[in-house]
Amino acid sequence: MLQIIFLIFFGFVRCFAKQPSAIYIILSLWLLRLDKMSGNGDVELRIHKHHIVIDNGLLKLTLSKPGGLIRAIRYNGIDNLLELHNEQLNGGFYDLNWSEEGANKTRGQFDVIQGKKFSVVVENENQVELSFTRPWDPSVQGKQSPLSIDRRFVMLRDHTGFYSYAIFEHAEDFPGFNLNTARIAFMLRKDKFHYMAVADNRQRYMPLPDDRLPGRGQNLSYPEAVLLVDPVEPEFKGEVDDKYQYTLENKDNKVHGWICFDPPVGFWQITPSNEFRNGGPFKQDLTSHVNPTTLAIFGTSHYAGVDLLLKFKHGEVWKKVFGPVFIYLNSVPEGQDPLSLWNDAKEQMKKEVEAWPYDFPASEDFPKSHQRGEVRGKLHVYDRYINKDKVPAGAAYVGVAPQGHTGSWQRESKRYQFWTTTDEKGYFSIPNIRAGDYNLYAWVPEFIGDYKYEVALNITPGSCIDVGELTFKPPRDGPTLWEIGIPNRTAAEFYVPDPNPMYINKLYVNHPDRFRQYGLWERYSDLYPDKDLVYTVGVSDYRKDWFYAQVTRKTGDNEYKGTTWQIKFSIDCVVEEGIYKLRLALASVHNSNLQVRVNNACANPPLFSTGEIGGDNAIARHGIRGIYWLFSVDIPAAQLMPGENTIYLTQTKSESPFQGIMYDYIRLEGPSHVGS
Structure with a gap:
């Protein structure tokens, strides 16, 4: 088409112009430029004084120089998909959270990583790879994390997206510290991206970031949770917005993002491998949430606590490659269903998974x-x-x-x-x-x-x-006398109550993940205002009668008390001098001390005590599991009696509403020689 236009126009010029050859040259240059603009697939790099542009004709990526902050993503007629007008965080960037050596908290200083040196690693018509490095500088000790960081950005021919990965290194002469969080964050246009998708059954139109501000939003029990009291769009009034309601387990956290409807454009973060993430396949982490924000999480302490902090001693040698992850953009013509972009993003995710490990990263630290x-x-x-x-x-x-x-x-x-x-x-x-x-x-x-x-x-x-x-050979000493739950490392099969009508996220009404509603921990006090849960084996149904978490009971404003749950069961004949085994599999624990007593609720000391353990905060963050614990408690036959018996499970800690335990599974085994 461009060639036809050119020939017609050139014929016109030949007839009427006095200097056709000069005009021919000008038009030739114009034609080449139009060909670039139409997207011929070649990757082009343009280096300016303070910024760098990578353009493959399908999208254009602009980064600051030498900092390597992502300042613009141009795609499908939108000059910039990124928000640049927030008071604090804008565009796209790597950041981390870190603490001084010896700190025992999961939050410290935020560090937005800006490079000190920029270099071109690969440049040809098929690929551009850029490096932005920030070496460790002892002069900023206490102000920046003691790491050398190399961030890479890669654009390939004919790809509607770009890749990024980072190489973190701690060398012999570096001071010790704790690395709490490492990630890439993208702040998307508030006026464009209003629909979010993290799974087939977890996607919706989202509130605006302004809805969380004072006057429009009311802070709840922690800063991330806000009740929308006067949102811009009335449909969100009375809902709770909380970024932790949209977390995913590592094994499922492969693609998530946002859809713009005018024009129809999708912005997706694809992670094809979990090899560099921390905590294993069931570790949960953030995805996308209001602002609108999309995150590529490399490592955090979420749903685990201090156990997952990266603690480095002075001089400890360590290097790790995080990524690559793929930022994928897609679109459909006007008039077609924009929500189909989610299905396309899933298909692209499958292609990225099949292509792993990628063959294009230039760093020798990423093995092919x-x-x-x-x-x-x-x-x-x-x-x-x-x-x-x-x-x-x-x-x-x-x-x-x-x-x-x-x-x-x-x-x-x-x-x-x-x-x-x-x-x-x-x-x-x-x-x-x-x-x-x-x-x-x-x-x-x-x-x-x-x-x-x-x-x-x-x-x-x-x-x-x-x-x-x-x-x-799983732990087993004797036959099962009774059991509660399913050994699946979650508390999902237990009774998850309906939320307080004042604190609802409409997405999770009649949803399989009903545990993601805000404030469910408070429903325990509503259901058991005076006495604690009593479960009778053979009569009670754990799906209805075993509350999903043993939490504290609220007794007043900011006042709580520990709780004691009872398991009543019968034994026809107690085996003299036998040892019975109580298996306690816990799906989550947060700052709790679980004590076990048998047939004497006041026994001191208790038969068993975990001591204060856990810090995964899964109760507050709407997770149905955190770190898995397994305890085996010996119950001497002398503590049991023919007929009815009671096991008392006491969670003693009571400083906050979020202290508690999610049980995975409980089993009582008879002595080993019974049922052999």
């Missing part, structure tokens, strides 16, 4: 597929009180993670993890593992406890280690 190894095998599970023979561990989670003790992977942040699930016959294959020394870990749904393969695995480039047939 041929530089990685593989582990394969088959997992069985054997519980003689359920099956006489071992059976395939279908749908089990199997992973390799840094060497440690059984279950240590869920508290690991510094290095890499690689996970998969077994097929129905128990077979598994974990490809693309970085070279290094690992342990193999697993857990099997419907069974308590964790598995660890005791043989260390040394992964080398191109290696394939077949560990053969492995057998997990």
Whole structure:
């Protein structure tokens, strides 16, 4: 089409112009420029005094120089998809939160990372890769995190998006510190992006950021939760907005973002691999939320607490590559359904997952597929009180993670993890593992406890280690006398109450994730105003009668007390001198002390006490699980009696409404020689 226009116009010029050759040159340059604007796929780099532009004809990315802050993303006729008019955070940027060595809190100083040096790593018609480095400078000790940071941005030919990754390094002469959070954040246009999607069943029109301001919003029990009392759009009045209502577990956190309707444009953050994230596949983290904000989280302490802080000692040598992640843009013509952009984003996510590990990153710190190894095998599970023979561990989670003790992977942040699930016959294959020394870990749904393969695995480039047939023997001393719940590492099967009508997020009404409503912890005091929960084995139904979290009871303004739950059960005949075993699998714990007593609610000392444990804050942050705990309590036969017995579970801490326990599963086993 452009060529036809040019020929017609040139014929006109030949007839009427006195200097056709000069005009021909001008028009030729104009034609080339139009061809660029129409998107011929070549990647073009333009370096200016204070900013840099990468343009592949489909989108244009503008970064500050040498800082490497993302100042503009131009796509589909929108000059800039990013917001630049917020009072504080604007555009796109890497930031982190850090604390001085020895700090025992999950929040410290925020550090928006700006480069001190810029360089072009790759530049050709198919790819541009830029590097923005900030070396550690002792003169800013106490003001910046003691890390050397290299942030990379990559644009490829014919891609409607760009990639980014970062290399964090702590060297021998660096001071110690704690790294609390590392991420990329994008602040999108407030006037454009109003519809958010984080899952097929978790997407909606969102309130405006102004709705959270004083006068329009009322702060609730913590800063992230705001009751919308006078929103700009009346439809949101009476709703609660809280970014923690939109978290995802690592295993599910692959794509999320926003849709603009005029013109129809999607902005998506795609993370094709979890290898660099912390805490394993069930660790939860933020995604997208009001402002509108989209995050690529590399590591936080959310839903885990101080256990997942990266704690560095002076001189500790460490390096880790975070990413690459893909910022994907898509569009549909006017008149087509903008919500279809979500389905397209999911399809693109699948393509990115299949392409992992990418072959284009130029850093030697990111190993390509041929530089990685593989582990394969088959997992069985054997519980003689359920099956006489071992059976395939279908749908089990199997992973390799840094060497440690059984279950240590869920508290690991510094290095890499690689996970998969077994097929129905128990077979598994974990490809693309970085070279290094690992342990193999697993857990099997419907069974308590964790598995660890005791043989260390040394992964080398191109290696394939077949560990053969492995057998997990879950904790078990005797036959099951009774059980409460399902051993699935969540409290989802227990009773989750309806929210207070004053604090509703409409998205989660009649939703499978009903636990994501604000203020559910307060419903315990409504349901049990004077006496605590009593559960009778064989009569009660855990789906209706076991509250999803053992929380404190509110007794006044900012006054709370610990709670004691009772489990009543009968034993026909107590085995003399036998030892009964109480298994307590906990899905979440926050600043709690769980004490166990049998048939004497006032026994001092209690039969068992955890001491104060946990800090995952899953109750306040609408999570149905945090870090998994498993305790086994010996109950001597002398403490039991024929007929009715009672186990008392007391959570003693009472400083806040968020202290409490989510149970995963509880089981009482008889002595080992019974039912053998």
